[in-house]
Amino acid sequence: MNAARLLELLEATATLPTAPFHEGRVIAHAKGWAADEGLTTRRDSYGNIAIDSVAGEAPVVVFAAHMDHPGFEISDVSGALTEAKWMGGVEPDYFPGAKVKVFSDPPTTGVCVKTELQAERRRVDKMFLDLEGEVKVGDSGSWNVPEWHLDGALVHTRAADDLAGCAAVLGAVTVLAAEGIPTCGLLTRAEEVGFVGALGAMRADTVPAGTPILAIEASKAVGRVRQGDGPVVRIGDKSGVFDAGLCRFLGDVAESIRDRHADFQWQRALMDGGTCEATPYSLFGRPSAGIALPLDNYHNRSDDGRRLAAETIHVGDFFGCVVLMVEAARQLADPDAAGPGKSLSAYRRSLVSNAREGLERLEGDALTS
Numbered sequence: 328m329n330a331a332r333l334l335e336l337l338e339a340t341a342t343l344p345t346a347p348f349h350e351g352r353v354i355a356h357a358k359g360w361a362a363d364e365g366l367t368t369r370r371d372s373y374g375n376i377a378i379d380s381v382a383g384e385a386p387v388v389v390f391a392a393h394m395d396h397p398g399f400e401i402s403d404v405s406g407a408l409t410e411a412k413w414m415g416g417v418e419p420d421y422f423p424g425a426k427v428k429v430f431s432d433p434p435t436t437g438v439c440v441k442t443e444l445q446a447e448r449r450r451v452d453k454m455f456l457d458l459e460g461e462v463k464v465g466d467s468g469s470w471n472v473p474e475w476h477l478d479g480a481l482v483h484t485r486a487a488d489d490l491a492g493c494a495a496v497l498g499a500v501t502v503l504a505a506e507g508i509p510t511c512g513l514l515t516r517a518e519e520v521g522f523v524g525a526l527g528a529m530r531a532d533t534v535p536a537g538t539p540i541l542a543i544e545a546s547k548a549v550g551r552v553r554q555g556d557g558p559v560v561r562i563g564d565k566s567g568v569f570d571a572g573l574c575r576f577l578g579d580v581a582e583s584i585r586d587r588h589a590d591f592q593w594q595r596a597l598m599d600g601g602t603c604e605a606t607p608y609s610l611f612g613r614p615s616a617g618i619a620l621p622l623d624n625y626h627n628r629s630d631d632g633r634r635l636a637a638e639t640i641h642v643g644d645f646f647g648c649v650v651l652m653v654e655a656a657r658q659l660a661d662p663d664a665a666g667p668g669k670s671l672s673a674y675r676r677s678l679v680s681n682a683r684e685g686l687e688r689l690e691g692d693a694l695t696s
């Protein structure tokens with residue numbers, strides 16, 4: 328798949344309306360894409376979508392991304408202001424006067440006039456909206472920020488977290504299907520309200536228990552991570568660290584790509600700007616790690632104050648992410664290539680071999696003292 332087609336896939340995916348529990352349009356898009364590419368999709372009892380690159384064969388790796396983004400659900404249309412239930416991590420200060428868009432038929436826009444907070448936590452529970460058009464209970468919505476704007480290599484889009492991850496999964500699984508490498512793309516629901524879809528996918532055994540899971544997520548660029556410096560091998564998040572063998576393996580894969588393509592860039596970091604699905608997968612004993620797309624304006628919160636904005640990611644990081652995913656799957660499928668276990672044991676051997684002289688010296692010291 329060439330870069331132009333991948334970019335088209337990113338645009339077609341990232342511009343879809345979505346909110347927790349309201350992932351229907353992303354699901355339809357993923358199923359449509361898979362059907363066009365001749366890929367098999369499965370839907371589990373929680374509505375998560377699994378896309379198998381080779382039907383009936385055990386995947387060598389699962390690429391997971393979530394289909395939702397912070398948003399709201401209309402709960403009462405009887406008053407002068409429309410009431411909505413907010414879902415997702417955005418501080419209360421951003422809400423008053425914020426522009427919103429309801430994904431009604433036809434879509435309508437408006438402003439958030441006031442909010443009601445949850446009693447126990449300083450989080451928004453209800454929003455009261457002044458809307459231009461008609462909506463009905465159950466309609467979903469989110470912030471009214473630019474849906475797609477390409478500024479040089481920077482994509483400005485509402486829900487890079489995690490529709491860009493979904494696009495990367497669709498792209499990688501499609502490439503790997505053409506190569507006959509069995510992988511699974513797992514697109515989950517309701518991540519923003521506590522990993523609900525991911526937990527359901529484990530309960531339903533949507534993907535085989537022992538298979539490595541890589542969470543593909545656009546995640547706030549923190550520390551030394553820079554947009555444009557390549558995809559991030561994510562060794563952990565705000566809540567914990569990921570599988571050591573998988574993390575080292577991903578780094579080895581990235582280096583092997585750079586050996587062949589000097590312009591390939593990648594980064595390694597613990598991205599503690601948020602928690603990603605690799606954490607619940609790890610907690611339930613699944614070997615997991617992550618690949619992150621460095622994100623700015625995380626959850627549409629601009630860095631320059633209490634303003635809402637489109638999220639941004641770098642196109643080069645997105646392409647690099649797909650390249651890294653594809654190469655990781657190729658190496659996992661190749662019995663002669665290194666895998667997570669071999670990457671760790673090779674590193675262990677190199678440590679011992681580098682320390683040989685020092686070890687002998689210490690042993691000598693211990694004998695003479």
Ligand SMILES: [Zn+2]
Nearest residue numbers: 397488519626
């Ligand atoms: Zn998020």
